[in-house]
Amino acid sequence: MRLVTYKRRGWAGGKVGALRADGAVLDLSAADAQVSWDNMPALIAGGQGMLKRARAAAEAAPVVEDAILLAPIPRPLKNIFCVGKNYHEHAKEFAGSGFDATAKEVVPEAPVVFSKPPTAVSGPGDTIPAFLDPTGSTDYEGELAVVIGKAGRGIKAADWAQHVFGYTIVNDVTARTLQHKHRQWILGKGIDGFCPMGPAILTADEVPDPRALRLTTHVNGEKRQDAPVADLIFDIPTLIETISAGITLEPGDIIATGTPAGVGIGFQPPRFLKAGDVVRIEVTGIGVLENPVG
Template identity: 40%
Template structure:
């Protein structure tokens, strides 16, 4: 089953792929659907095969999660390119809900964020309450998977040992285009994850290379904080980020970044950098 949050008439509505189009659901977005005990059953009753309609105006697939938790250094290849050892525990940081943006939205940052870097990611969305869950319990609570681009302002990320400032600029994390339920998608089997900048492939990974997979991350996170339906966990990025190239490479005004996750779809993100004009 494939779910999306559509923008329509100044508001949003959850929808499910059905018969070549989208069937609207009685929920304002996919997060609200997941918080409804009967939401997935309602969606399944309306579901059917169907592609994403051309020109659909999509919001972040989960626009208002209570928690957005992210894992860094989680692909073995990316860890090696950064010159680090494989971690014993996940490296975690958080984002705010207002960092999320739609899968085709332009990302606009101020000139002070000019060292903007790409990070293609698999994201997992929680579908049931989790607290001190086992791996099996965490796996059973996964609502589905989607794609993300953890666009990162590297200088702000490195102001201190805490990454938050560089990861939390407003509306800099495209999420979507759809949520695909686990019965249709298995990242452990290996899903191709790529990133292109202006058509040039800069990242090419496989979700089978994750050090900590989705159930492991949810179980670990739920040991110290409760996770609720609609919460989002980003699982990390593969090798090929701009900061790791020699010399480092960052996004420029007018660039277009495309993140593609096999079985989910593509995030297409135009980049706008607003430099202040001199008086």
């Protein structure tokens, strides 16, 4: 099942809906009025019971003709956990780009974890505000993101699947010069609107093995990134175990797992985003996240 958050023109907030295979948004609230359907983290926290109810509602739900998709979780309750240098070829291209001021090793010895604030989140079709990057070095990073369903601290890698609600797509947009200048990544990656997310959360029952998923990124129709999730250096069980060792993961928390090779700084000279560009990221089963640059 693919769950979305959508709005209609004139609405101040959004509602949870289901995304049909043909792209139509289904109005769950019309099929089950006993649930408010206005909060994705609350639905996630409701566990299997709420997910079963959502599936039942989707069976009878009408189509929302003028739906506008938002990020599946428009305002996460916490910062998004992100993982840097987590594909072998990207680790190499980043090390050779001249923009990595954080470490000497090419392939990390342990997961490199940073975060993006909730204010960075934007939705499908929203403009990436490259104008907020004064250095003109805005870059794209297509990523598979994990959405946590069951809370936990000290989660063992063997138990990772019990804590995953589903998967979505994140574009870890980055101001490369700021990333390098400040020797840490939140100022270069946490700019408002620098975390497009969506179009949907694909529930975990639809993904027996996330390693089988494939991520591709196109810029203006040109393929830039293409890799299976199986190429991750640190896999999803390892990331969940590492982050939860001392930080409680809660329903609705998001872990962006890293980006493959093919980002703008991997070219000589770097190919940064500019106004008018369009970034399109696709992951098997989840759908397409597409955003213009402004």
